[in-house]
Amino acid sequence: MKRKYICIYKKMIIHITKRYTSIMQCSCCKKILDKDKFSLKNEDKKIYYLHCNNCREKLKTSRPDKQKQEKQRYEKLKKDARIECNCGSVYVAFRDFHILRHLNTLKHKAYLSTKASS
Numbered sequence: 001m002k003r004k005y006i007c008i009y010k011k012m013i014i015h016i017t018k019r020y021t022s023i024m025q026c027s028c029c030k031k032i033l034d035k036d037k038f039s040l041k042n043e044d045k046k047i048y049y050l051h052c053n054n055c056r057e058k059l060k061t062s063r064p065d066k067q068k069q070e071k072q073r074y075e076k077l078k079k080d081a082r083i084e085c086n087c088g089s090v091y092v093a094f095r096d097f098h099i100l101r102h103l104n105t106l107k108h109k110a111y112l113s114t115k116a117s118s
Ligand SMILES: [Zn+2]
Pocket: 026, 027, 028, 029, 030, 031, 051, 052, 053, 054, 055
């Protein structure tokens, strides 16, 4: 009797998890959709993409733009961050280590030493 009860219970669990796992919420558009609206990331392990097929298509088409924008932003940053040092060097610095790197160049060190001796 007890055994049978456990068996039914197990069946119920399987039934519930089956029902539950046949739907997924897209982490992008937040819609709750059937799993067939998602693609498998790993077929053996039954791992699905977190974004529904619809959102993945959208992302795919918008991604090249994003990359281009990133590059443009970077180019602009590089242009805006030109530093003309007293040592005569013109260099690009938009991070601390760029400045540090310049301060360690021979040209800058030479400039410092001539300044110190005069
Ligand atoms: Zn989606």
